[in-house]
Amino acid sequence: MKRRAPEAVNGKQRLVQAALHLCAGERSFSSLGLREIAREAGLNPNTFYRHFRDLDDLGLAIIAEITDDLRAALREIRRGATDATDAARRTVDYYFEFVRRHPQAFVIGSRELHGDSAAMRRALRQVLADQAADMAQDIRVAGLAPGLDDATLADVTRMIVYQMHWLTLEYLEHPKRRTAIAEHAVRFIVMLTAGALALHATP
Amino acid sequence: MKRRAPEAVNGKQRLVQAALHLCAGERSFSSLGLREIAREAGLNPNTFYRHFRDLDDLGLAIIAEITDDLRAALREIRRGATDATDAARRTVDYYFEFVRRHPQAFVIGSRELHGDSAAMRRALRQVLADQAADMAQDIRVAGLAPGLDDATLADVTRMIVYQMHWLTLEYLEHPKRRTAIAEHAVRFIVMLTAGALALHATP
């Protein structure tokens, strides 16, 4: 295949897809090999270097491709919420729908958060930190947690984001329990904010 | 060193120590090689096979060595608590002290929870499930969460255990923030139980 056939997609996309596909099962991204990905993509190992500097480069590209979309969409959703429970339910529903649309990317993200690549770890932690900060700001702006001081709010959103990381993996691994997991997520958020308000609200 | 020198520790222990040492930094256990561990232990690669079937076997041994002790100690601690906040504080304090005593084992455990080895993943998830079940039972027996139904209690303890997994990694990675992280953990537990009681308690 030396011709740039019109039906053959971009080699770069094929490498990305191959990596996603290989991680769909139980493999972690950092256990993948360059040759392995190229093989899966039906390309010569060398071709990898035409598109990415190394495996970290590919991993970061996968993360970047998704996070911006998700971030913007979640903010949009939350801005329209009327109360805390409503915001929680709508955010969780939308989030899991997004997860369902990009299962492989999320499974990679969740696993690499504590994985071997320092570059990917750093990038993913930043993603979570951003999500927590967004959430805190949206809650503040929409007045969903009246009387909660900034420090507690930051605490709470961090805890929520951490918990969602776990639930995302469970969600992906147990398709049959998805409804239950989504409900569990909403319950968690509601419980935690209720507890925070009960203990820390200034009247 | 062909003699079984009295000062030379058990080769098995040396291999375990070598693996722990190699994971002390940013490496994950599943990225270690058999030869690498043997090299670190100052042993011939072959000697590995005298003690372990493969790398999973070693990993599971490390997990098993610690979890039983921790589990028993935590139960003991909780049984003596007088109220929920007291139980939370004492459990968290003791837990983090335990983490400080075995930092490498915990860092391995926390990373391999979503790591490459299916065997280690399974074992570690069982550890967390056991911890959550223990906690629920202890809370029930000590009457620390009166009026909370079993399902909600199970939910709450699961969430706590998940959250502690994260906080353990942060605790190990940021020695300077340890006091703050321990307080954060207590706050989390108190908030969550307060929220659960506020929403679900049967009068």
Place this chain on the structure above:
DNA sequence: TGTACATCAGTGAACGCGCGTTCACTGATGTAC
């Protein structure tokens, strides 16, 4: 409209390396008689 040239995605062969694993061997310790 043609032509010359740069660019760029792809190929295939080759490299040196570290890996997991197997083999046959060694020598110290524990045990039966």
Place this chain on the structure above:
DNA sequence: TGTACATCAGTGAACGCGCGTTCACTGATGTAC
């Protein structure tokens, strides 16, 4: 108390393999004139 033997942790050489990376090359597309 001695001796023969089994066990067991260790050694060192060798294997085949897949890896990441480099090199020189190809041929299609885009662009300047």
